[in-house]
Amino acid sequence: MMTQAASGIDLFIPEVYDIVWSLxxxxxxxxxxxxxxxxxxxxxxxxxxxxxxxxxxxxxxxxKDADEAKAKYEAQLSTARVDAAKIRDDARAEASHIIADARSRAESDAAQITASAQRSIESQHQQAIVSLKGEVGALATALAGKILGAKLEDNDVQSSMIDSMIDDLGAKK
Structure with a gap:
């Protein structure tokens, strides 16, 4: 038997036995x-x-661990910032205290130096007065001796004369 060649759409449609065996x-x-x-x-x-x-x-x-670590880190950072601010404030307060103490000591030292200088000046003034009294007395005695033409030998007379002259000079001031 001769088979006819399929043409058209029949080329694409398989035979039934092919479909069955394929299934x-x-x-x-x-x-x-x-x-x-x-x-x-x-x-x-x-x-x-x-x-x-x-x-x-x-x-x-x-x-979650990273979030917890971040929260812990932020808490520590916040605590560190608070601690740093406290340390900074304490340092400023201590610096102010140190400055105040230094100023107080300097003022106290200055007052002591001033008082010491004042005492020294007063002492030197008194020494100068005593020295001047002695020199003025000696000059007055020498002058009186020249005026009177005699030397004043008696210390009591010399002393009373010097004292009266100094008193006269002090009263004229």
Whole structure:
């Protein structure tokens, strides 16, 4: 029997026996695939899903840990800033106290130096007065001796004369 060559759309439509045998082979391959390969694929997929879930959980835990560490760090930073401000304020207060103490000591030292200088000046003034009285007395005695033409030998007379002259000079001031 001679077969006629198919033409047109019949070229694309297979024979019924080809469709049946193709379906039988497809079902056998599908059952074989489902029976042997699908459990392995499912196990691999489940394992991958578990790993992904584990990684997601780890990432979530790492994020929580990072957030906690950040909060702890910020709290420590805040505490450190407060402590630094307190230390800075304490240092300023201590510096002010040290400056005030130094100023007080300087004023006290200046007052002592001034008082000491005042006492020294007063002492030197008294010494100068005593020295001048002695010199004025000696000059007055010498002058009186020249005026009277005689030397005054008696110390009592000399002393009373000097005292009266000094009193006269002091009264004229």
């Amino acid at each position: 039988i082979i497809l079902v056998i391959v599908a059952v074989f695939f489902y029976k042997f390969f699908m459990p392995k694929f499912n196990a691999i997929f489940d394992e991958r899903a578990a790993k992904i879930q584990g990684n997601i959980a780890k990432a979530e835990q790492a994020r």
